[in-house]
Amino acid sequence: MDEHTRWIRAASEILNAPTPQRAHDLLVDELMRETHADVATRVGLSPQDPQAIAISVEAREKLPPREHWPVAAQARAHPLAQYYGTTTDHSPVRLTDLIEAGWTLDDDAHDAMAALGITVHQMTVPCDTHRGDFDGWVVLNEGGFGSEDLARLTDLHTLLVGLDRHIRLFTAAVGMGVPDPGDAPSLTPRERLVLSLLASGSTAEGVAARLMISPRTVHKHQEHLYRKLGACDRLSAVLAAQRLGLLPAGGSGRAASLSAHPHPDRRYSSGSSQSGAHSAIPSTTAIVSMPKSSSER
Numbered sequence: 001m002d003e004h005t006r007w008i009r010a011a012s013e014i015l016n017a018p019t020p021q022r023a024h025d026l027l028v029d030e031l032m033r034e035t036h037a038d039v040a041t042r043v044g045l046s047p048q049d050p051q052a053i054a055i056s057v058e059a060r061e062k063l064p065p066r067e068h069w070p071v072a073a074q075a076r077a078h079p080l081a082q083y084y085g086t087t088t089d090h091s092p093v094r095l096t097d098l099i100e101a102g103w104t105l106d107d108d109a110h111d112a113m114a115a116l117g118i119t120v121h122q123m124t125v126p127c128d129t130h131r132g133d134f135d136g137w138v139v140l141n142e143g144g145f146g147s148e149d150l151a152r153l154t155d156l157h158t159l160l161v162g163l164d165r166h167i168r169l170f171t172a173a174v175g176m177g178v179p180d181p182g183d184a185p186s187l188t189p190r191e192r193l194v195l196s197l198l199a200s201g202s203t204a205e206g207v208a209a210r211l212m213i214s215p216r217t218v219h220k221h222q223e224h225l226y227r228k229l230g231a232c233d234r235l236s237a238v239l240a241a242q243r244l245g246l247l248p249a250g251g252s253g254r255a256a257s258l259s260a261h262p263h264p265d266r267r268y269s270s271g272s273s274q275s276g277a278h279s280a281i282p283s284t285t286a287i288v289s290m291p292k293s294s295s296e297r
Helices: 003-015 020-035 072-077 079-086 095-100 107-116 147-174 189-199 204-211 215-229 234-243 252-260
Strands: 039-045 053-059 122-126 135-140 271-274
Touching: 003 020, 003 147, 020 039, 020 053, 020 135, 020 147, 020 189, 039 072, 053 072, 072 079, 072 107, 079 095, 079 122, 122 147, 135 147, 189 204, 189 215, 189 234, 204 215, 215 234
Parallel strands: none
Antiparallel strands: 039 053, 039 135, 053 271, 122 135
């Protein structure tokens, strides 16, 4: 399947997702697949309240400790937030390009990144371009992002902004956001998608086809889900997830269906809130240089 067709399919899945959580997880999964990111963070800084930050962190493996997530002051001091807050550029950029253009990391930013175990290999998807404060996605990859990665993200930027806006409006319309289940085990976006599809009755082969991964990979995700949820089969996993708030509480029909027709295969982010074309690839020369202080002029 070519990239154009894959993104049409992905957008259709996101727009037709039955819940904001499913739409969110689908977008995160596609964004991380596209950029080969290890971590994807949705950050929203409020122009009305400088101390407020809405943040959702998703990771392929283990999430960074919540106590190390940045607070509003740290996020505002980050070069990415400084760049979008003081320039008119609203396109995706790489942090390494900003640093090369003179946008420096202060000690607080260095300390925050060290606590999170992340590097300067960060790339943005700005979503709200009219408020002055950064609102969008930041993806991280320990191996770095090349010019082609930035070019693909730039090509997809308008689509990604639209899908993100759909999820925000969908969330507001139904009065529910990406849940924060408290004591529930931490699941990756891919694990949540697999769990949701299994709960809706999909087979392992059906899940593999929907997510464009191998059935073997689906089985691995099932094993991880069963271990994290303390379950022994699909039905007990779904019921445990509902009790923990990881799945919406359903009626007895679905549970009865799963119980009456058990699947033969039994091998098996977390969010918070605190008070163009390739020829137009943004490059280092396109980055607005860091303004000089009065003492340097």
